[in-house]
Amino acid sequence: MLKAIYPGSFDPVTMGHWDLIQRAEKLVDHLVVAVLHNPAKHPAFSVAERVDFLRELVKPYDNVVVTTFHGLLVDFAKEQEAQCIIRGVRAFSDFEYEFQMALMNRKLHPDLETVFLMPKEEFSELSSRMVREVGMMGGDITGFVPESLRERIAARLRNPGNYA
């Protein structure tokens, strides 16, 4: 049984993340989408909101669960008895950071493999940071986030003070 963890901030989930979840889900028996709980990061969306959005998306998939983690990813992977980490690489610019992180994780936990997947080309310029910026300034985020979540994400970005 192959169990993988797809970790991230998901602040908020984008079409790129969603594309990656659907690709990863086909490759493994169990996929754990893990939202980093890091209060020091001052996220735009609370952990509960980010988890809710993801849970709504993965509802049709029996082999995908959404949860949170804090501390080291390798410790969470051990606790989950997962064999691999899934990370998305959109462009060459992502590579250096991802490579460093994968090598550090390998030093900390040599048996844990990092598997890189590429999202669809049309999402290669997309990031949570850009969604936040466009949304906070009242721009249209259609096509950047899953359509079923668009209105809620847009409304929340227009009212950043209304923190859950």
Ligand code: PNS
């Ligand atoms: O979506 P992001 O913000 O690029 O995800 C980054 C994440 C959550 C995968 C990374 O920051 C992480 O794993 N944090 C947990 C702390 C950790 O294990 N650090 C050591 C790896 S360098």
